[in-house]
Amino acid sequence: MQLTGAEIIVECLKEQGVDTVFGYPGGTILNVYDALYKHQDEIFHVLTSHEQGAAHAADGYARATGKVGVCLATSGPGATNLVTGIATAYMDSIPMVAITANVTLPMLGKDSFQEVDIAGVTMPITKHGYIVKDVSILADTLRKAFHIAASGRPGPVLVDVTKDVTAALCEYTPKKPEPPEHGSRFTPEEVEAALRLLTTSKKPYIYVGGGAVLSGAAQQVREFAAKLDSPVCDSLMGKGAFDGHSPLYTGMIGMHGTKASNLGVSECDLLIALGARFSDRVVGNAKKFASNARILHIDIDAAEINKNMRADAALVGDLKEILDTLNESLPQCDHKEWTAHIRDLMEKYPLKYDESQLSCPYVIEELDRITGGDAIITTDVGQHQMWAAQYYHYTRPRTFISSGGLGTMGYGLGACIGAKMGRPDKICVNIAGDGCFRMNMNELATASRYNIPIIQIVINNHVLGMVRQWQTLFYDHRYSQTILADKVDFCKVAEGLGCMAIRVTKKEEVAPAINKAIASGSPVLIECIIPEDDKVFPMVSPGAAISEVFDADDLPPTPNS
Structure with missing residues (x-):
């Protein structure tokens, strides 16, 4: 026709x-x-x-x-x-x-x-x-x-x-769409080499990246971790591929990873990267990264192998297919002493924050509790992004949506609208800092136009929080262009764009605000006012080894602290 x-x-x-x-x-x-x-x-x-x-x-x-x-x-x-x-x-x-x-x-x-x-x-x-x-x-x-x-x-x-x-x-003649091609290239010999590394390791560690989410390999990752009896960490993009409540899960790795993950990877004798690209925010100082370990790298993109870290063995192809192959042949392993040591690290170095006042981690924990960890969380970029990665327990893939590689401020609200349109059955929440929210807050008009019931949480510390954190730690408190103490009223902006708005200034107001937003069936903005100098910890200084991870307890007292 x-x-x-x-x-x-x-x-x-x-x-x-x-x-x-x-x-x-x-x-x-x-x-x-x-x-x-x-x-x-x-x-x-x-x-x-x-x-x-x-x-x-x-x-x-x-x-x-x-x-x-x-x-x-x-x-x-x-x-x-x-x-x-x-x-x-x-x-x-x-x-x-x-x-x-x-x-x-x-x-x-x-x-x-x-x-x-x-x-x-x-x-x-x-x-x-x-x-x-x-x-x-x-x-x-x-x-x-x-x-x-x-x-x-x-x-x-x-x-x-x-x-x-x-x-x-x-x-025009209609055609059926061609199914995607994944072009796995791994050989039986490469599988055997990988199995030798896995079965001879005494202290393995699994590092899960975004490829585990994209390939739909969550079930295979969980089976693999159980058979290998290995602790598991993830990158920002890998969240949800492994159960955040599992006793084998040690949290995120890298610049704002947990001490247990960063120290554990630094001690392991085999690091298995599943659909991960060894980003600089994960690796830190590449010469000192996992220096005691051999590396098994599994990825669909051959260009990633040996790009950032030298692999001792590699399998190129669809992660789901590769893990199915490995899981068939991998015997049940036992690393009780190693996993017990990692659990000790987790108990010794838990994530913690100041619980005496309203903070973003508290808001995230309340959101996790109220939604049962079953919401789709989108974020912008900065401190709130790291807190959302640290304090919400992701148990399923495709429930944490964030700009990892590019670090795009202003990403989250549009992404949240898209996520809700694709998954109308899910509670969808965007978490943004006040700096990020300014960049694309006009999309609240999109949400109100179609009555898309998303929840926009603005963590308002009246500063560009992550940049200020770096200025505090590395630039001797010179806060050049990071203070946002102006007259913008986000609640009035939201109402002007057709959305309900709630301002939260105390811890006891958080849960009622979240419950009211969920029950409303309409787009809602919740503005949470937090202190300007709250910081994301743990942290690794730029260019340092991840084993040099520190938190507030490791910093010397300063007049401004």
């Missing part, structure tokens, strides 16, 4: 099972929006307040559901406003297709109104990018985009379509 390019785009979205898209219209993409109007009963379009919010919402939708997220934008500034969101998805390996429209083919390359080479701009931050100048290849290009986004190590793909292509007629 003959369809316009715009109609072909909509039909291809339907082919791929897309039921929700996020975007913002403009001149060059009007034909696509006209086609969406005719199919609004099949594809629900969420009009965000800004294109960056659309990209973050598509990202959050993808992380919460495991599906490919989709965002739309017009040419020029519409397309460039997606860039931060695309880069965020790229750094964290999130499957997303960004569809943009450009000026007509005769106007390309002439600095036309709202013309930009968005495929060129996003080349370093996408798995692949297309510019479609011929309607006859449009459908196959979109199909390839979805296939690439979901295959192997996932990531964002950009499809830029000229406006005349969206208007041109072409024959």
Whole structure:
């Protein structure tokens, strides 16, 4: 049948099972929006307040559901406003297709109104990018985009379509989507080498990364840890792949990891990295990282092997498939003395905070208690992000959604909207600092427009908390441009954008506020006022070994402390 390019785009979205898209219209993409109007009963379009919010919402939708997220934008500034969101998805390996429209083919390359080479701009931050100048290849290009986004190590793909292509007629034939390909390359010999390391280790440690979430390998990870009888730590992206209540779980590793995880990994004789990339925020000083250990690295991306840390053995492929293979052959191991030693470290160095006053850890613990650890938590970036990672017990994958690799301030609210659209059955809460919240708080208007019942918690210390923490510890208390003591009233802003707002200043107000927000069935902002100098501990200084992890008790007293 003959369809316009715009109609072909909509039909291809339907082919791929897309039921929700996020975007913002403009001149060059009007034909696509006209086609969406005719199919609004099949594809629900969420009009965000800004294109960056659309990209973050598509990202959050993808992380919460495991599906490919989709965002739309017009040419020029519409397309460039997606860039931060695309880069965020790229750094964290999130499957997303960004569809943009450009000026007509005769106007390309002439600095036309709202013309930009968005495929060129996003080349370093996408798995692949297309510019479609011929309607006859449009459908196959979109199909390839979805296939690439979901295959192997996932990531964002950009499809830029000229406006005349969206208007041109072409024959369209429906096709079933191709399943993603994961291209496992491991050999029986490599499996044997891995098993030798595993069965001869006396002090193993499992380090779980985001790949364990993306591959759907949570059950396999848990079986593997039980058979190996090994303590388990995770990266920020790996949260929920392993049960946060398990006696084998020791918490996060790295710059703000627990002392037990950081010291334990520094003592182990075998470190097994599952879908992790040895980020600098995990490793610290690479020369001193896990210096007593051999390393077994399992990852779907061959480029990650030996990139940041030298591996003694490696398996390249889908983590779920590899762990199924290892679990079949791995005998039940017994490391009682080792796991008991790690438990002693956990008892000796528990996470702790000042319980005498309202603090973010207290808010997180109350949220964990009230939701039974079963909410989807999104975050922005900074102190609140680390506290959310430390004090909420994640028991299932795809319940912690945060910008790990890029560290995007302003990410969480859009992501929370996307997560709630993808998982309407879940309580969805975004935790943001006041600095982050300012960046994209306009998306509260999106939540109120569609009555999306998300909870936005703003941890307000009237400063850029994490930067101030570094200024306190490493810059002799020179607080250059980190104090936000102005006249902004977040509760009034939220109410002005159509949301309920609650201000919390005491510990006893936290639980009633959370319960009221959950019961409301509408978008709610909870502003929590905390002291400006609360700090995230434990911490590893930049460039130090993770074994040099410290907390407040390790710091000398200062006049400003």
